[in-house]
Amino acid sequence: MSAAEPIVDNPDENPAGSAGYGHVVPANVDLSHGGILYLDDITVSFDGFRALNKLTLDIGVGELRCVIGPNGAGKTTMMDVITGKTRPDSGTAFFGQTMDLTRMSEPDIAHAGIGRKFQRPTVFENHTVFENLELAMKMDKGVRATLMAKLKGEQVDAIGATLALIRLEEQAWRPAGLLSHGQKQWLEIGMLLMQEPRLLLLDEPVAGMTDAETERTGELLNELRGKHSLMVVEHDMDFVAGIAEGGIVTVLHEGSVLAQGTMDEVQADERVIEVYLGR
Amino acid sequence: MGFAAPPRPSLFPPAVWTGVLAGTAILALLPILNLTFADGSALHISSFTIALLGKFMCFAIAALALDLVWGYTGILSLGHGLFFALGGYAHGMYLMRAIGRDGVYQSDLPDFMVFLDWKAYPWYWSFTEHFWYCMLLVVLVPGILAFVFGFFAFRSRIKGVYFSIITQALTFAAMLLFFRNNTGFGGNNGFTDFKRILGFTITAPQTKAVLYLVTLATLLGALLLARSITQSKLGRVLTGIRDSESRLMFVGYDPLWFKLFVWTLSAVLCGIAGALYVPQVGIINPSEMSPANSIEMVIWVATGGRGTLIGPIVGAGVVNGMKTWFTSVLPQYWLFVLGAIFVLVTLFLPQGIAGLVRKLWARRTAPRAVADPAAGGVS
Ligand SMILES: Nc1ncnc2c1ncn2[C@@H]1O[C@H](COP(=O)(O)OP(=O)(O)OP(=O)(O)O)[C@@H](O)[C@H]1O
Ligand SMILES: [Mg+2]
Numbered sequence: 001m002s003a004a005e006p007i008v009d010n011p012d013e014n015p016a017g018s019a020g021y022g023h024v025v026p027a028n029v030d031l032s033h034g035g036i037l038y039l040d041d042i043t044v045s046f047d048g049f050r051a052l053n054k055l056t057l058d059i060g061v062g063e064l065r066c067v068i069g070p071n072g073a074g075k076t077t078m079m080d081v082i083t084g085k086t087r088p089d090s091g092t093a094f095f096g097q098t099m100d101l102t103r104m105s106e107p108d109i110a111h112a113g114i115g116r117k118f119q120r121p122t123v124f125e126n127h128t129v130f131e132n133l134e135l136a137m138k139m140d141k142g143v144r145a146t147l148m149a150k151l152k153g154e155q156v157d158a159i160g161a162t163l164a165l166i167r168l169e170e171q172a173w174r175p176a177g178l179l180s181h182g183q184k185q186w187l188e189i190g191m192l193l194m195q196e197p198r199l200l201l202l203d204e205p206v207a208g209m210t211d212a213e214t215e216r217t218g219e220l221l222n223e224l225r226g227k228h229s230l231m232v233v234e235h236d237m238d239f240v241a242g243i244a245e246g247g248i249v250t251v252l253h254e255g256s257v258l259a260q261g262t263m264d265e266v267q268a269d270e271r272v273i274e275v276y277l278g279r
Numbered sequence: 280m281g282f283a284a285p286p287r288p289s290l291f292p293p294a295v296w297t298g299v300l301a302g303t304a305i306l307a308l309l310p311i312l313n314l315t316f317a318d319g320s321a322l323h324i325s326s327f328t329i330a331l332l333g334k335f336m337c338f339a340i341a342a343l344a345l346d347l348v349w350g351y352t353g354i355l356s357l358g359h360g361l362f363f364a365l366g367g368y369a370h371g372m373y374l375m376r377a378i379g380r381d382g383v384y385q386s387d388l389p390d391f392m393v394f395l396d397w398k399a400y401p402w403y404w405s406f407t408e409h410f411w412y413c414m415l416l417v418v419l420v421p422g423i424l425a426f427v428f429g430f431f432a433f434r435s436r437i438k439g440v441y442f443s444i445i446t447q448a449l450t451f452a453a454m455l456l457f458f459r460n461n462t463g464f465g466g467n468n469g470f471t472d473f474k475r476i477l478g479f480t481i482t483a484p485q486t487k488a489v490l491y492l493v494t495l496a497t498l499l500g501a502l503l504l505a506r507s508i509t510q511s512k513l514g515r516v517l518t519g520i521r522d523s524e525s526r527l528m529f530v531g532y533d534p535l536w537f538k539l540f541v542w543t544l545s546a547v548l549c550g551i552a553g554a555l556y557v558p559q560v561g562i563i564n565p566s567e568m569s570p571a572n573s574i575e576m577v578i579w580v581a582t583g584g585r586g587t588l589i590g591p592i593v594g595a596g597v598v599n600g601m602k603t604w605f606t607s608v609l610p611q612y613w614l615f616v617l618g619a620i621f622v623l624v625t626l627f628l629p630q631g632i633a634g635l636v637r638k639l640w641a642r643r644t645a646p647r648a649v650a651d652p653a654a655g656g657v658s
Contacts, residue, residue, distance in 0.1 A: 116529075135515060195531065
């Protein structure tokens with residue numbers, strides 16, 4: 001657990017710059033100061049337009065952080081920076097105390113334990129729900145290991161536990177393509193969980209869901225609270241109010257933090273009402 | 280908590296197993312009938328039929344190989360004829376040397392080299408007098424070429440139609456190379472006039488029967504191998520590449536190595552098919568590398584049904600059966616018919632013959648399917 005521990009990466013195994021796939025050894029995240037993610041002074045410009053403007057934001061271990069903000073506030077861009085898809089023009093992004101996300105490749109970041117759910121759900125439609133989870137499960141993902149892979153009892157149990165969590169036990173043997181939109185979103189969350197991430201980023205998890213599905217998703221996220229560190233980006237204020245409980249809510253506006261506090265505090269904030277709630 | 284373990288399916292469902300084994304048994308019986316019953320007997324099978332089916336089974340192995348990359352992994356190769364031909368040439372080198380001094384010029388060198396006034400074998404013909412060495416080449420030449428080509432193509436993330444066009448260009452370039460006399464593979468005549476294989480007369484009915492049976496065994500082995508791969512977790516990764524490659528990368532697999540694995544395996548299978556083909560038809564020449572040949576392979580697979588393994592085997596048989604018939608009756612129309620088959624299959628049978636059979640089968644067993652517990656549940 002030395003502070004300067006680099007991401008484990010054997011260059012021999014990684015021609016073609018595809019570093020980080022298929023490794024079993026997890027990189028060490030130094031969580032000694034209680035924080036899992038530190039964004040500091042991040043700026044991202046697209047042709048002069050600042051999608052993120054000196055954004056500073058920390059997330060604690062085991063926290064469920066909700067991030068809200070109007071369209072174009074920079075929420076998705078922030079996730080792009082955290083997952084290495086977009087490089088910031090300036091500022092730093094650290095995972096734990098030591099991992100500099102701005103210097104890591106996308107697969108390296110995924111391997112280090114940051115899982116991301118995209119706005120549009122993508123599951124393997126021709127595979128069963130069970131197989132989707134099996135494919136996602138954390139294990140050696142090299143060719144030989146995959147060819148020889150036989151499911152062990154505890155692995156089946158782990159998949160079973162995730163199926164129960166995402167409430168898709170009944171659908172386990174159906175092709176994922178037959179699931180409803182909401183069920184696909186849960187399956188995708190389940191696939192992320194199978195990879196045992198340390199930090200989970202969810203971009204608009206309830207977009208396009210029915211009310212019942214939205215409610216069920218809220219329950220699911222609450223069950224994950226404490227066990228995983230989560231960042232949930234949402235438009236839906238009622239949904240956020242439902243899952244935030246006493247936790248911190250961050251309001252983004254024009255690429256930086258406008259307000260931060262409990263849901264009640266944020267909802268009472270004058271500037272927030274002006275730019276977001278009062279529309 | 281007791282979540283039930285997944286049902287571990289056997290390699291095939293019982294009905295398919297029965298079909299596979301019955302088909303194999305019938306095919307295995309034919310050369311024996313050919314040898315034991317004289318011409319004129321009701322049970323006699325003509326040598327022509329045996330030769331034809333032996334050839335079709337080679338095509339079936341190639342179709343199976345193509346299905347692994349196209350049907351399962353979504354990589355459309357328009358150059359598999361090259362691997363087939365390379366396997367054929369590798370075996371052909373041995374067969375040429377086995378002619379010995381029985382050629383027209385009664386030289387140690389093959390006739391085409393004498394004709395070119397060459398005095399000795401070029402270096403790359405070294406050791407080709409050994410059968411085992413040529414069998415090694417049958418596997419290694421297509422395998423290494425596919426691996427190197429695939430590595431650079433997949434690493435550069437060349438996909439879809441671009442990849443297909445490059446494979447087509449590759450086989451075309453190879454054809455031009457092999458057409459040249461100086462390449463040392465017999466130019467546009469290729470290799471022919473084989474006399475013997477491992478000491479046996481190559482035209483003897485017994486030799487033909489053995490070659491046929493070896494081809495049948497290879498086809499069955501290839502089918503079982505391909506099926507066990509596609510049923511494994513690796514098979515699910517391959518279909519994952521086909522359906523959503525980026526998703527697969529997000530869950531931690533590097534598509535490069537998986538593509539390379541199946542691509543190389545497919546090329547090797549194709550090379551073996553070519554090696555079995557050459558002694559049975561008695562000739563290999565550069566026209567086997569022509570772009571049209573590779574496209575025909577794709578049509579076999581599409582007609583039989585992509586991603587079903589057995590479908591492409593059947594497709595290779597059906598399309599080539601029609602080809603044999605048409606080219607004897609209306610040779611000038613065959614290419615139009617082939618085009619028509621492709622268009623009709625694409626429009627009306629997107630799942631090919633296998634899809635049609637599956638649909639009819641499902642309709643037959645539909646009343647029983649209601650009781651299937653997996654089908655219940657979702658609104
Ligand atoms: N690749 C890009 N090139 C140019 N502009 C971009 C790019 N990506 C994002 N932007 C712009 O940056 C701003 C922030 O976008 P972002 O997608 O992060 O917002 P968001 O908060 O996720 O919005 P939404 O709620 O609509 O998802 C938007 O104005 C967007 O148009
Ligand atoms: Mg967004």
